[in-house]
Amino acid sequence: MRISTFWLAALGAASLLFGGCSTAPVTTSDRSMLHTDANAALADFKTQDPSLASLLGNSYGYAIFPSVGKGAVGIGGGYGQGEVYRQDKRIGYADLTQGNVGASIGGQTYSELIVFKTQDALQRFQTGQFTLTADASVVAAKAGAAADSKWENDIVVFTDVKGGLMTEASIGGQKFDYQPLASAE
Numbered sequence: 408m409r410i411s412t413f414w415l416a417a418l419g420a421a422s423l424l425f426g427g428c429s430t431a432p433v434t435t436s437d438r439s440m441l442h443t444d445a446n447a448a449l450a451d452f453k454t455q456d457p458s459l460a461s462l463l464g465n466s467y468g469y470a471i472f473p474s475v476g477k478g479a480v481g482i483g484g485g486y487g488q489g490e491v492y493r494q495d496k497r498i499g500y501a502d503l504t505q506g507n508v509g510a511s512i513g514g515q516t517y518s519e520l521i522v523f524k525t526q527d528a529l530q531r532f533q534t535g536q537f538t539l540t541a542d543a544s545v546v547a548a549k550a551g552a553a554a555d556s557k558w559e560n561d562i563v564v565f566t567d568v569k570g571g572l573m574t575e576a577s578i579g580g581q582k583f584d585y586q587p588l589a590s591a592e
Contacts, residue, residue, distance in 0.1 A: 430586040431500040432488065441473070441500075445490045448473035448518040452565060458554035462522060462563070468493040468529045470501050470521045470583070474569070478514035483507045487519070491585060493529060499587040501532070506580065520565040528561035532583060539564065539581040 432438040449471050453459050463469060470491045477485025485505035491498055503519065523529040531537045556563045 430488070430502045430584045431589075441488055442490065442497075444473035445471045448567075449520070451518070452520050452567060455567065456552050456565075458552075459565075462553040462556070463495075466522045466524050467526050468498075468523045470523075470532065472501070472503050472519040474516055475503055475505070475519055476514070476516050477505055481508070485581075489519075491529075491532070497588065499533070499585055501583050501585045504582045504584075506582075516569045518567045518569060520567075522563050522565070524558050524561040524563075533585045533587075535584065537562075537583055 432441050468491065470489050472487040472489035475485055475487030477483060483506065485503070487503045489501050489503065491501050521532070523532065528537075552565065553563075556565075
């Protein structure tokens with residue numbers, strides 16, 4: 408089986424598991440909670456790595472997913488909701504669907520921050536032309552990580568594991584859906 412076939416199968420499994428999830432939180436209370444959680448996750452990333460503030464200040468935008476849950480027994484999936492910012496202004500919501508196939512077992516919760524260097528990179532994300540595959544560079548949140556990070560296709564991805572234990576030797580990827588803010592928000 409080719410890698411792209413694995414990746415498609417993994418995303419398909421995740422879509423089955425999380426198909427009923429909505430990109431934007433449905434209620435005002437849920438939107439408020441996501442916003443609070445997103446701000447807290449971003450503050451946590453900045454606390455762990457003070458050089459991140461400079462990276463964000465020099466970027467076009469970012470997406471922050473405060474809580475992504477994933478689990479697997481062979482075939483796995485994950486899901487998280489987040490907020491999207493253009494030059495520090497919230498412009499919409501996004502959801503992350505993750506899938507993998509291979510030797511995997513366990514469960515884990517983590518935060519993910521995707522930084523977009525250019526307008527084009529953010530637009531690819533907004534139009535659904537953006538996925539992360541197994542070969543994407545992901546940086547663990549720690550002091551100095553942002554200063555040492557390397558842009559790949561005008562993006563850099565940071566993760567911060569919050570809990571759980573996961574053993575993986577698998578192939579997979581992440582797919583993102585974007586929804587702009589309603590005019591009343």
